[in-house]
Amino acid sequence: MRSGHQKGVMHVRDLPLPAPVLDHYESLGIEELYPPQAEAVEAGVVDGDRVVAAIPTASGKTLVAELAMLTADGPGLYICPLRALAREKYESFSALPGVSVGISTGDYDSPADELADHDIVVATSEKVDSAIRNGADWVSDLACVVVDEVHLLGAEGRGPTLEVTLANLQRRAPGVQIVALSATVDNPEDIADWLDADLVESTWRPVDLRTGVYADGSVEFNDGTDLSVGVGEGEDGEIPDGEDDETEATVALVDDAVNGVGGQCLAFVRSRREAEALAQRLAHERLGSEEADAVADDLTAVDDTTTGQRLADCVRDGVAFHHAGLRSTHRAVVETAFRNRKLAVICATPTLAAGVNVPARRVVVRDQQRYTGSQMEYLPVLEVHQMCGRAGRPHLDPYGEAVLVGDESSKAELDERYVDADPEAVESKLRDRNALRTHVLSIVATGFADSRETVLDVLGATFYAHRTPVAELSGIVDTVITELVGMEMLTDSGSGTLAATDLGAQVSKQYVAPETGARIVAGLRRAVEMRDESVTGLTVLQLVADTPDMQDTYLGNRERAAMYQFARAHDAEFTVGMNDAEEFERWLETVKTARILHEWTEGESMETIVENYRIGPGDLESRVERTEWLLGAADALATLLDLDVPEVGRVRSRL
DNA sequence: ACAATATGGGTGTAGACAGCATGTC
DNA sequence: CTACACCCATATTGT
Numbered sequence: 001m002r003s004g005h006q007k008g009v010m011h012v013r014d015l016p017l018p019a020p021v022l023d024h025y026e027s028l029g030i031e032e033l034y035p036p037q038a039e040a041v042e043a044g045v046v047d048g049d050r051v052v053a054a055i056p057t058a059s060g061k062t063l064v065a066e067l068a069m070l071t072a073d074g075p076g077l078y079i080c081p082l083r084a085l086a087r088e089k090y091e092s093f094s095a096l097p098g099v100s101v102g103i104s105t106g107d108y109d110s111p112a113d114e115l116a117d118h119d120i121v122v123a124t125s126e127k128v129d130s131a132i133r134n135g136a137d138w139v140s141d142l143a144c145v146v147v148d149e150v151h152l153l154g155a156e157g158r159g160p161t162l163e164v165t166l167a168n169l170q171r172r173a174p175g176v177q178i179v180a181l182s183a184t185v186d187n188p189e190d191i192a193d194w195l196d197a198d199l200v201e202s203t204w205r206p207v208d209l210r211t212g213v214y215a216d217g218s219v220e221f222n223d224g225t226d227l228s229v230g231v232g233e234g235e236d237g238e239i240p241d242g243e244d245d246e247t248e249a250t251v252a253l254v255d256d257a258v259n260g261v262g263g264q265c266l267a268f269v270r271s272r273r274e275a276e277a278l279a280q281r282l283a284h285e286r287l288g289s290e291e292a293d294a295v296a297d298d299l300t301a302v303d304d305t306t307t308g309q310r311l312a313d314c315v316r317d318g319v320a321f322h323h324a325g326l327r328s329t330h331r332a333v334v335e336t337a338f339r340n341r342k343l344a345v346i347c348a349t350p351t352l353a354a355g356v357n358v359p360a361r362r363v364v365v366r367d368q369q370r371y372t373g374s375q376m377e378y379l380p381v382l383e384v385h386q387m388c389g390r391a392g393r394p395h396l397d398p399y400g401e402a403v404l405v406g407d408e409s410s411k412a413e414l415d416e417r418y419v420d421a422d423p424e425a426v427e428s429k430l431r432d433r434n435a436l437r438t439h440v441l442s443i444v445a446t447g448f449a450d451s452r453e454t455v456l457d458v459l460g461a462t463f464y465a466h467r468t469p470v471a472e473l474s475g476i477v478d479t480v481i482t483e484l485v486g487m488e489m490l491t492d493s494g495s496g497t498l499a500a501t502d503l504g505a506q507v508s509k510q511y512v513a514p515e516t517g518a519r520i521v522a523g524l525r526r527a528v529e530m531r532d533e534s535v536t537g538l539t540v541l542q543l544v545a546d547t548p549d550m551q552d553t554y555l556g557n558r559e560r561a562a563m564y565q566f567a568r569a570h571d572a573e574f575t576v577g578m579n580d581a582e583e584f585e586r587w588l589e590t591v592k593t594a595r596i597l598h599e600w601t602e603g604e605s606m607e608t609i610v611e612n613y614r615i616g617p618g619d620l621e622s623r624v625e626r627t628e629w630l631l632g633a634a635d636a637l638a639t640l641l642d643l644d645v646p647e648v649g650r651v652r653s654r655l
Numbered sequence: 656a657c658a659a660t661a662t663g664g665g666t667g668t669a670g671a672c673a674g675c676a677t678g679t680c
Numbered sequence: 681c682t683a684c685a686c687c688c689a690t691a692t693t694g695t
Binding site: 081105124130134272349350351370512549558625626629635 | 666669671672
């Protein structure tokens with residue numbers, strides 16, 4: 001786009017920044033702006049202008065964000081999609097001299113009354129949405145909003161939240177400077193148009209990246225270079241018959257990267273189990289060190305789970321695995337150790353592709369397809385590109401290498417689909433009924449609208465509306481309004497005036513889905529009827545487990561019979577019994593979730609639960625976290641409707 | 656006779672945001 | 681409509 005008119009090199013010291021900040025950058029060795037950064041400055045990032053920058057990760061996005069917020073005439077907000085990313089940015093912004101930084105995420109929060117006093121606030125998009133719903137006034141004082149990973153606008157579920165939040169933010173703080181940072185996508189101009197911003201588009205990276213497909217012992221990179229890899233030239237010198245080709249190719253590629261050029265390597269596979277299996281296979285290559293031993297000790301200090309133990313064992317040999325079944329502390333230890341070069345390899349599921357910064361010399365994408373219930377599907381191009389984009393460590397590598405593992409028959413397809421292909425376009429997912437139900441409720445509850453017309457008017461400021469006439473939403477909006485009225489969350493005066501009921505307002509503030517709110521209310525009412533002894537901890541846990549805001553827990557065939565027995569034995573305790581369950585299988589899963597949580601509140605150890613129910617420590621952790629949240633919402637709704645179910649508070653305190 | 660290996664059926668499969676009020680090192 | 685790695689039980693083959 002603008003790369004044609006670079007006017008030589010731009011220097012940091014020429015930017016309108018406070019002297020201490022300039023000194024700070026200088027001490028970090030940041031003197032000249034990278035080309036995409038210079039383009040962002042030319043586009044007006046430091047002049048309060050709106051800019052959308054579609055540039056690769058690690059091409060200096062953080063500095064662009066800092067420049068925007070530091071030069072803005074008032075407080076800045078930095079929005080990102082993950083709590084771990086929020087922490088990372090909070091720490092790097094905090095290093096800026098004379099800048100006070102706050103953070104607001106679900107798990108970690110600066111005190112709310114201080115939030116207004118910070119120069120920069122870092123938050124997740126849901127937290128910002130929540131702040132708007134709860135009428136936080138610091139929102140309207142913002143002079144600058146930086147949105148990281150704005151391409152997530154296209155994500156199902158969370159994308160609609162982001163676009164509605166950005167639409168509402170502009171309503172609350174008219175004329176704010178918006179700087180949106182996107183991965184390279186097919187239609188960044190649509191995002192820029194929507195936000196009324198200038199577009200900066202670049203593929204420039206501080207470290208070059210070459211990408212290629214491995215087939216039959218060699219890789220052909222897209223820069224014309226080749227790499228041949230001796231498969232099976234490991235310690236034992238030969239490939240045992242029947243060994244999986246792709247895994248052995250991956251091992252050879254990893255070995256070559258680590259031993260050949262002294263680099264670190266990331267390997268992406270499709271499932272948790274395969275991530276662990278590959279890590280164990282690679283551990284035989286003995287890539288460990290004394291530093292790795294220390295990391296392993298940190299890991300075992302966290303808990304006594306077998307997962308932690310297996311992880312530590314691999315780590316002693318310099319290899320880690322990484323997936324969502326790991327506890328967040330385990331994940332963080334692995335990420336930090338890798339960044340500090342104490343680990344040679346991480347074998348990961350796609351979690352790592354979109355997470356915190358973990359650059360490697362080489363990235364090997366062993367699996368490009370994923371299980372989706374009954375069939376295999378190719379991963380989105382954007383996701384594979386994000387994995388590949390982790391290749392190339394600034395100041396360490398002359399270039400990064402990304403290798404997709406294929407074979408003779410798949411090579412052409414992989415080249416065409418990923419190496420030579422552009423990523424998908426970002427498309428709004430706001431049309432989704434569940435998303436709309438949540439947001440229509442919050443739009444009315446916040447007072448942004450009081451009729452179907454004004455609801456549509458508010459939605460007119462979304463990304464969806466920029467590409468599709470909002471009128472096309474009116475049918476779904478009508479349906480959703482009817483549903484919300486039926487749930488007693490909205491009232492329709494008849495003359496077209498909509499208002500949120502106390503219940504609707506509370507549901508919106510608690511940030512649960514309307515359906516979750518409705519189910520909780522129905523469950524609480526039932527519990528009050530049940531009165532006495534049959535209401536137990538299990539009752540309220542199953543109640544919150546059986547809402548769309550709790551994730552499913554897989555119920556294996558082997559444990560189904562035992563779970564059925566358990567459910568039958570405790571049937572009288574459930575607000576929805578087994579005979580009233582709409583979908584029995586799903587209901588039985590909620591019983592499993594509740595049973596696990598119940599054991600947890602009864603003081604059972606994580607190790608035992610994780611073994612008995614075949615779930616990862618991270619899965620337990622995240623369910624406990626959600627339960628705290630949902631029980632909090634249940635408590636608030638019980639108070640509002642005067643439904644006295646003491647077990648809610650009792651279980652809550654035991655968590 | 657008994658162990659190593661082959662065959663077959665069954666199973667399970669990525670990820671992760673949000674409220675709120677105390678208590679604690 | 682489409683996979684596939686792993687686990688386990690049982691069948692088959694080898695010495």
